[in-house]
Amino acid sequence: MHRTNCVLMSVLLMITDGLIVKGPSGPLVAPLGSSVVLPCSVDQLLSVKGLEVEWRRNDSDTLVHLFQDGESRTEAQQQDYQDRAHFFTEEIQRGNFSLHLDDLRSEDEGRYTCTVYIQEESGETVVEIKVDGVGEY
């Protein structure tokens, strides 16, 4: 009996560690005022049940976008991002949590973390944005 529990535990731990969240291979460079897509996806998503996706700025911990209980929680979002940051709603069920950010500003430069929770599993990826034309004048 103890042995079975032990094996079961190890299997669960392996699963818990196993969520691979994919992001871009390098920093994204985009001009001021343009739109960028911050990639974040998982290979397979069996169900949106228990799914939570959080996009945060790494430097300030600002919440850029939150998806919880089957919908985007715009009220929890930092105001500055409310109108500018969107998910591709129809892509979510395909495990694609890429974020569309409009009207890029110089203060958007930095690192963003996309954290995905699927029931007991979680994983994250970091996306770096560089705004072209900043600091050149």
Ligand SMILES: *[C@@H]1O[C@H](CO)[C@@H](O)[C@H](O)[C@H]1NC(C)=O
């Ligand atoms: C977030 O930023 C801090 C300080 O800039 C850095 O030490 C840390 O490694 C970053 N984390 C990630 C996941 O990039």
Ligand SMILES: *[C@@H]1O[C@H](CO)[C@@H](O)[C@H](O)[C@H]1NC(C)=O
């Ligand atoms: C996610 O969706 C966006 C918008 O449709 C698309 O540009 C991107 O390629 C998709 N990423 C993946 C991994 O399917």
